[in-house]
Amino acid sequence: MKKLMSLALALVLALSLTACGGSSSGSSSNTPATQPAQTTEPAQTTTPEPAAPASNWPEKEITIIQPWSLGGGPDVITRQIASYSDKILGVPMIVENHTGGSGTIGMNDFLDAADDGYTLFCCNGPLFSLTPSFIDVDYTIDDINPLVGIRITEFVVLTNAKSGITDIQGLIDYANAGHTITYATTGGPGNDSWTMITALFKTLGIPCEAVPYDGGQEAINALVGGHVDVAAGSPPVYRDYVKSGELNCIGTFIPEGIDVDGIGHIASFKSQGIDVEFTGMDYFAVRSTVDAEKQAILKDFVLQVYADPDFQKFMADMGMAPWGADGDEILSMVEAQTEAMTKYIPLVQG
């Protein structure tokens, strides 16, 4: 009797746990175990929506492999885009964070996945233009096909207002007074902000030391707290501090300069006579062997999201704009960036 009772208890425990798992996964479809059941159901009866696409692809959930950490800029935008999938494509879109190895772990997992179009990758330029010079990788740009752009990353170089440095000349004078400039970057060697600020200071011939942080917000906080002399940032992380006068912008790597809401025009280093430029970009990619028709459906989905006013407001609140560039444009930008990096990499490694 006692044994029976305890068995029953064990069963109840197990059931309560599976019940919970079911309740949370049923609606989010995040557990692989529930998927086979979904796919075997006849598609005609389960999709009674009026605006059914001509092709019945996709039939099951789509996974976006996100090589960057949860809660960061690309992750938040990707998740916001994915949340539209149920409505537009009729299937859920799941974002999985495969972080580490400067994005190469996610990239490799993505290339290991089937080329059936059900796996997307949140890609960027430096994974091809920079990372291979710092980490041994076995992928090339030919393995992927850029689908559509996500956003342009506009790196700005900032100083703490208390230091009294307001422009690049002030920084040079500070260094000439015998100081070694310490600068906070959003990641270690091979990271885009690390490479570009290092290239900036090496071009100027200023003595400098990088202090790598984990992500843009940490780097900006180190600057606000007065722990480093310089930091790199992209919107929205630095905006408030510049508006309140705690931080100064001394220039951006975007060659045309940028206009930031509430701050005004930030001049490029190029316009200030320093030959360093960089335009960061995030974009969705699929494996290059994915069927063209499927690629078109996925691209069309993302563009529909970009056209949604709610989504545009969401991006505006973050201080960014959706970047709807097509595959060819992205490819040529990545190629140009790779070419440009051959100039900077020896500089920063030397």
Place this chain on the structure above:
Amino acid sequence: MEQFLGGLQVLAQWQNFAVIPLGLAIGIVVGAIPGLTSDLGLILCIPLTYGMDPTMAILMLLAIYCGGTYGGSITAILINTPGTSANAATLFDGYPMTVKGQAFKALQMALFASTIGGLISAVSLLFLAPPIAKITLLFGPAEYFALSVFGLSVIAGVSNNSIFKGLIGACVGLFMASIGQDSISGTARFIFGQRRLMAGIDLIIALIGLFAISEIMMKSQYNPKTDHKTVSASAITKDKITKDEYRRCWKPIGIGSLIGVIIGATPGTGGGLAAFIAYNQVKQSSKHPETFGKGEIEGVAVSESANNGACGATMIPMLTLGVPGDGSTAILMGAFMLHGMVPGPSLFAEQGNILYAIMLGLIVVNVFMYIIGSVFTRFYAHITRIPYEILAPIVLTFCIAGSYSTNNRVYDIYIILIFGIISYFLRRMDFQLVPILLGIVLGPLMEKNFRRAMVISQGSPSIFFTRPISCAFILIAVVSVVVFGIRSARARKRAQENEAKQA
């Protein structure tokens, strides 16, 4: 004040109060399964919140977070495996209480302490967020390094008189933490040609391997015929907390909550570290430190109040500076952004009403947690009656499923098995697991900030002593180790005298 009232108005909708119990129930169950953490519960439930309005969505997620941090204590107490890393300090006294047959009492105290800690944390978030945020900005690399040294000094107190083994354990932990790509120079370390090890070893994976798998292996000597003690259902819930015990626990809960708030508000640390530091402080200041680690109810009280005390406080740097206090808050921050609220200095000005509604809601979450927890506690206490031969396969299944679900890869299951085997042999050689865990938790924080500080000071270690906050932490660390040394030497002398007298 205007925003405060506006917040009350936003909060006072029945839908908000409906999602809180749901979130808590999910959190407690997820937290109580080794391998499933509140992080996972949050990720699974974020899609559910897409359709909700921001206040409702964030309150549900906060309920999962708080419930998970409390829920993790259930397995720590019952099966000697912390449900989340925040509950590791609950092991010290929680499991010994279960062995003594006081599981229900321990669960009750964990719930009570978690609730009080959570309430204090929610109130500090409500009233002290901006000033605390200003202080955390003062924390540079030197301060973080000193804080982690202070954290490691806890080892002296938790090594059960074999400080040498404790130190070796911490080194093992620090070594495990160094596996993967070095974040400062990008060098791959100890990856044995395995690409997947580049990302390092997930804390939760290490935790399952170290505690749960080795615990099951330790029980390999277990004989169902002779070792299983049958306990009647009524006896389990009979042993309740006495008035005297409540009175005794007020001080530990107070210290725990306070330390929880302070450590929680420091970005990058979290509830686990808070619980260890608080536990050590209470043990050292106790009149009867020898009872700690042997089923002392004050030990459960302090660790659980500290980790839940960190829960609300981790939101302080997140909301005001945009820096998450720990892993779960990083996910919460993503949820805030998804709902159109970008954490940072201007959030209070722009979305004050919603924020106040959320902060006031956090108080409600903690009150609900006590009510729901009381129901769960009664139910969970009976788990101790399940014979181990039935419990072990269930736990093992959850561990494997949990470790797989962390990154959706089978690779992690091999890692937990390898960690389990290493941990099993260490335990057979009488090593404590907690110093290893401290090493794993503090390793990255310590290393990164040491190297950043060295860059900033251009290689001079004087930076740790010339900055006041950093110097203070190092002094406290030294003093607490010395005090511990003197105390244990005295205790040894007394024990020798007693032996001599008896002889």
